[in-house]
Amino acid sequence: MGMTMKMISTAKEVLNDLIHLFFPKLCLLCKEPLIRHEELLCLKCLYDLPRTNYAWEEENPVYQRFIGKAYITHASSWLHYQKGGKVQQLVHSFKYHDNKEAAYQSGKLMAMELGKTGFYKEIDLLIPVPLHKKRKRERGYNQSEQLCAGIASVWNIPVNTTALQKMTRSSTQTNKTIYARWINVRQIFTLTDKHLIEGKHILLVDDVVTSGSTLCSCAEVLTGIPQVKISILTLASAT
Ligand SMILES: [Zn+2]
Numbered sequence: 001m002g003m004t005m006k007m008i009s010t011a012k013e014v015l016n017d018l019i020h021l022f023f024p025k026l027c028l029l030c031k032e033p034l035i036r037h038e039e040l041l042c043l044k045c046l047y048d049l050p051r052t053n054y055a056w057e058e059e060n061p062v063y064q065r066f067i068g069k070a071y072i073t074h075a076s077s078w079l080h081y082q083k084g085g086k087v088q089q090l091v092h093s094f095k096y097h098d099n100k101e102a103a104y105q106s107g108k109l110m111a112m113e114l115g116k117t118g119f120y121k122e123i124d125l126l127i128p129v130p131l132h133k134k135r136k137r138e139r140g141y142n143q144s145e146q147l148c149a150g151i152a153s154v155w156n157i158p159v160n161t162t163a164l165q166k167m168t169r170s171s172t173q174t175n176k177t178i179y180a181r182w183i184n185v186r187q188i189f190t191l192t193d194k195h196l197i198e199g200k201h202i203l204l205v206d207d208v209v210t211s212g213s214t215l216c217s218c219a220e221v222l223t224g225i226p227q228v229k230i231s232i233l234t235l236a237s238a239t
Pocket of ligand 1: 041042
């Protein structure tokens with residue numbers, strides 16, 4: 001790295017500081033101006049987010065939700081989701097208030113912290129829980145895709161947004177397995193390219209896990225592909 005490169009990067013940082021001085025980015029939760037190296041949340045709000053803490057445990061409550069329902073290697077969530085709480089505010093920002101960047105940054109923050117657990121070292125591919133095409137068009141983006149992009153930027157793992165797709169409601173009518181009856185809102189997914197998945201350890205990513213039925217449906221579609229392993233990570237857990 002030459003002297004000029006260093007000077008350019010220093011100049012860039014100074015310029016950034018100046019821009020922030022006049023147009024400060026605000027913390028999503030407390031609305032205080034962010035300082036350098038803070039993204040999305042100020043350090044205090046980031047620190048105060050309610051962690052699940054069991055993200056460091058193998059046999060945690062999220063994992064237990066899938067026992068007997070799907071073949072899962074590991075499953076976990078970073079945060080506790082509570083009605084009216086800070087995590088709801090965060091999730092709503094990218095789910096209902098068009099804040100794509102918030103989803104991306106949340107994925108990044110989660111990856112930085114949970115990378116240390118060691119559970120995700122063998123992940124080959126990130127797959128976001130797909131949205132209906134119509135819903136994606138309405139929102140302009142899939143928030144789980146944005147979470148994946150944030151995670152990918154930290155862990156250097158590829159994301160695939162096409163292999164798994166959500167089918168339209170009408171096309172699910174013929175599919176009346178016991179499993180389909182078990183899930184209350186019928187959400188059926190389909191796989192477009194098995195070869196992309198073969199032999200890989202997949203991490204399915206979603207924003208909030210509640211009953212786990214959506215993630216179960218996704219996992220079911222991936223199960224049975226040769227040498228595939230499936231793990232699950234969500235930003236938050238709602239129970
Ligand atoms: Zn804050």
